[in-house]
Amino acid sequence: xxxxxxxxxxxxxxxxxxxxxxxxxxxxxxxxxxxxxxxxxxxxxxxxxxxxxxxxxxxxxxxxxxxxxxxxxxxxxxxxxxxxxxxxxxxxxxxxxxxxxxxxxxxxxxxxxxxxxxxxxxxxxxxxxxxxxxxxxxxxxxxxxxxxxxxxxxxxxxxxxxxxxxxxx
Amino acid sequence: xxxxxxxxxxxxxxxxxxxxxxxxxxxxxxxxxxxxxxxxxxxxxxxxxxxxxxxxxxxxxxxxxxxxxxxxxxxxxxxxxxxxxxxxxxxxxxxxxxxxxxxxxxxxxxxxxxxxxxxxxxxxxxxxxxxxxxxxxxxxxxxxxxxxxxxxxxxxxxxxxxxxxxxxxxxxxxxxxxxxxxxxxxxxxxxxxxxxxxxxxxxxxxxxxxxxxxxxxxxxxxxxxxxxxxxxxxxxxxxxxxxxxxxxxxxxxxxxxxxxxxxxxxxxxxxxxxxxxxxxxxxxxxxxxxxxxxxxxxxxxxxxxxxxxxxxxxxxxxxxxxxxxxxxxxxxxxxxxxxxxxxxxxxxxxxxxxxxxxxxxxxxxxxxxxxxxxxxxxxxxxxxxxxxxxxxxxxxxxxxxxxxxxxxxxxxxxxxxxxxxxxxxxxxxxxxxxxxxxxxxxxxxxxxxxxxxxxxxxxxxxxxxxxxxxxxxxxxxxxxxxxxxxxxxxxxxxxxxxxxxxxxxxxxxxxxxxxxxxxxxxxxxxxxxxxxxxxxxxxxxxxxxxxxxxxxxxxxxxxxxxxxxxxxxxxxxxxxxxxxxxxxxxxxxxxxxxxxxxxxxxxxxxxxxxxxxxxxxxxxxxxxxxxxxxxxxxxxxxxxxxxxxxxxxxxxxxxxxxxxxxxxxxxxxxxxxxxxxxxxxxxxxxxxxxxxxxxxxxxxxxxxxxxxxxxxxxxxxxxxxxxxxxxxxxxxxx
Numbered sequence: 078x079x080x081x082x083x084x085x086x087x088x089x090x091x092x093x094x095x096x097x098x099x100x101x102x103x104x105x106x107x108x109x110x111x112x113x114x115x116x117x118x119x120x121x122x123x124x125x126x127x128x129x130x131x132x133x134x135x136x137x138x139x140x141x142x143x144x145x146x147x148x149x150x151x152x153x154x155x156x157x158x159x160x161x162x163x164x165x166x167x168x169x170x171x172x173x174x175x176x177x178x179x180x181x182x183x184x185x186x187x188x189x190x191x192x193x194x195x196x197x198x199x200x201x202x203x204x205x206x207x208x209x210x211x212x213x214x215x216x217x218x219x220x221x222x223x224x225x226x227x228x229x230x231x232x233x234x235x236x237x238x239x240x241x242x243x244x245x246x
Numbered sequence: 247x248x249x250x251x252x253x254x255x256x257x258x259x260x261x262x263x264x265x266x267x268x269x270x271x272x273x274x275x276x277x278x279x280x281x282x283x284x285x286x287x288x289x290x291x292x293x294x295x296x297x298x299x300x301x302x303x304x305x306x307x308x309x310x311x312x313x314x315x316x317x318x319x320x321x322x323x324x325x326x327x328x329x330x331x332x333x334x335x336x337x338x339x340x341x342x343x344x345x346x347x348x349x350x351x352x353x354x355x356x357x358x359x360x361x362x363x364x365x366x367x368x369x370x371x372x373x374x375x376x377x378x379x380x381x382x383x384x385x386x387x388x389x390x391x392x393x394x395x396x397x398x399x400x401x402x403x404x405x406x407x408x409x410x411x412x413x414x415x416x417x418x419x420x421x422x423x424x425x426x427x428x429x430x431x432x433x434x435x436x437x438x439x440x441x442x443x444x445x446x447x448x449x450x451x452x453x454x455x456x457x458x459x460x461x462x463x464x465x466x467x468x469x470x471x472x473x474x475x476x477x478x479x480x481x482x483x484x485x486x487x488x489x490x491x492x493x494x495x496x497x498x499x500x501x502x503x504x505x506x507x508x509x510x511x512x513x514x515x516x517x518x519x520x521x522x523x524x525x526x527x528x529x530x531x532x533x534x535x536x537x538x539x540x541x542x543x544x545x546x547x548x549x550x551x552x553x554x555x556x557x558x559x560x561x562x563x564x565x566x567x568x569x570x571x572x573x574x575x576x577x578x579x580x581x582x583x584x585x586x587x588x589x590x591x592x593x594x595x596x597x598x599x600x601x602x603x604x605x606x607x608x609x610x611x612x613x614x615x616x617x618x619x620x621x622x623x624x625x626x627x628x629x630x631x632x633x634x635x636x637x638x639x640x641x642x643x644x645x646x647x648x649x650x651x652x653x654x655x656x657x658x659x660x661x662x663x664x665x666x667x668x669x670x671x672x673x674x675x676x677x678x679x680x681x682x683x684x685x686x687x688x689x690x691x692x693x694x695x696x697x698x699x700x701x702x703x704x705x706x707x708x709x710x711x712x713x714x715x716x717x718x719x720x721x722x723x724x725x726x727x728x729x730x731x732x733x734x735x736x737x738x739x740x741x742x743x744x745x746x747x748x749x750x751x752x753x754x755x756x757x758x759x760x761x762x763x764x765x766x767x768x769x770x771x772x773x774x775x776x777x778x779x780x781x782x783x784x785x786x787x788x789x790x791x792x793x794x795x796x797x798x799x800x801x802x803x804x805x806x807x808x809x810x811x812x813x814x815x816x817x818x819x820x821x822x823x824x825x826x827x828x829x830x831x832x833x834x835x836x837x838x839x840x841x842x843x844x845x846x847x848x849x850x851x852x853x854x855x856x857x858x859x860x861x862x863x864x865x866x867x868x869x870x871x872x873x874x875x876x877x878x879x880x881x882x883x884x885x886x887x888x889x890x891x892x893x894x895x896x897x898x899x900x901x902x903x904x905x906x907x908x909x910x911x912x913x914x915x916x917x918x919x920x921x922x923x924x925x926x927x928x929x930x931x932x933x934x935x936x937x938x939x940x941x942x943x944x945x946x947x948x949x950x951x952x953x954x955x956x957x958x959x960x961x962x963x964x965x966x967x968x969x970x971x972x973x974x975x976x977x978x979x980x
Contacts, residue, residue: 112284231877231914
């Protein structure tokens, strides 16, 4: 058993778990935070996306014990049903989901993605990497392509992110 | 008294159109949305069940074998291991949709590589997974495996399913002005719902509660009980949230039965979740198909003959065969017709329903063939289809119910800008990109299924809707809230819809696109029952009641519902049963796809640049969720046109690409902005609420529109799916 202390959604949490426990399974099995989803357990679908020290990561691809002292933000830390974050509210308004299983990962991913754009990170579709990337439909679609939605709400996911980002400016 | 209605005659009374609350049809946000976007919706794995332990399934490493033993003792020595189960009741594969009984069971004989043969249970997930990987299994291998459907011997009773031989097709082909005889191949597909299958089984004495991820609970309950050899009355299944189904969660599956067996033995709740690779191995595939399509037409472009004959496959003992020619029976005219399906028995994992079974791949080939014959006849592809819309069902001679195929083709063409198209292929170029446009018809059968619901008007004047119907992302929570809100005059926040619990009245379940119409009709009837009780209290006629915002108005009297109830809740029960309208008319849903693609002349990469879909599916219950369903189907069309393919190794039938890195479903950048247009329609033959199914229609033909556009871009006909880069490049070299 391995003891790990983390700050999750601004609260100090401590777990004693098998060292093989992924960050994803630590959240779901040990910390009662089941908003983060397991879709593939291999970093292929993005459903388990959380923020680790502010950056989006696949929580299935990293062991919990590697995050001692880290700050983790999950979907539960972004907003609640009665107090949704602007992105969460935009996903509801634009139907940016259907079954809802990939949705927490999409929203965590989008939250960090907008920060990456704000910091000027280029992407694979950025034409001019010398200037601040535009928040175009194509940029959003490229940057969100690590989050699979089999219901295929992609057109609405892009609309929701665009609206939330524009409202923020 | 239950308000029971048998659908024997058309329902011309458009009652929902007269309701004052104005919810049905509107793009209302899903009531379940806030829970989903905040991570609070409870999917199968996420129930807080104290004391639960974890199970992990062990798969066969051989495709044909007898299991002669497992080394249970060695695994039992490992830390945390609680039990190893190779019970004969374990399932070989999931039950088919609506089977209502156990599928093939047993762990001694192996029929495909990946078949579950044991379950290892431990205190933690990590321990169970380790134990399952360590379990030594001894086999006697068998050498009678058949792996390639195209070379398999086909038994007589597996030939010519759903067959029709009307007229002499050889003569019709020989005498035709224009004809086509081509063979198309589509590979296997996996539903790849984002939530892997999961069940938590918990016993209280003889009572089993299963928290699972299932689409059709009344059937699943009987399938689970039959698999375990217990009374269905002792089984309760809970599935309020399902992380996608697409057919993969229609029937009870191996994880549920194994969890129940282990939980009973251990006296503790057991949670079994499939790993993503196990979902690929042991759930359901869409069968690969080989389709021979023959079309003949006269000088004017009128079809004189249609041949559509398919080869599909399944495991020995499975009754399901991919109904490839389902829409071909009713979509186009042509007096001479030969249709049928042969089933090869192979040792590949089980084949079953995947979104749009039949039409998803059948329309793909038929609409490729129609595009090609239109070109041979020198007729615009839209016009060619319009000329072949039959007056009556070409085989049964019965009329159609409502059918706006003509309008969908015209409206879609107009919205897309079809008239600007260059009909000659490989003529439009933007740098290294070749640009093309294409279209296809959408068609899918429509069905109504038996369904029941209970609605309670509480003393406070709020409604509670209860049915064991499921919402697999389709929008059931939204539409049932809208229907009952309109019928009882309540804003959506005063309606609570409870789903996914076998303690509630049994519904149709989610499948075959019949869920919304069937469960929606049951709720409609239950509300009608309440309206009649209200009318009786007011000594008025039910038809004269106006209900809106918690008030009821009848002639000159107006009451608050809560006053009228006077502290006593009122309950209504609805029960819809399919009837004669299913046979009296041909019921289908229709539409048209228009697509623009760019194909890279150097790399062979195809990008879908624009996609337009116009659909006719009767009354639309929620414009927002219906549109989302259509996005889904059209994006699946992108996948099956360009990337999706289960790769079976014909040496042993195993799947070489059993995860989401190797089986390529569309991702965000693969998908352009899509326009969906829903035609206004009411089909009185289809259901008491004049709605039809829409969840699958938008996949049925979508892939053909894409490859037809690729032909227009490149001059290459794609008949071997998916149309991957290597096929584009080799086509360009020819």
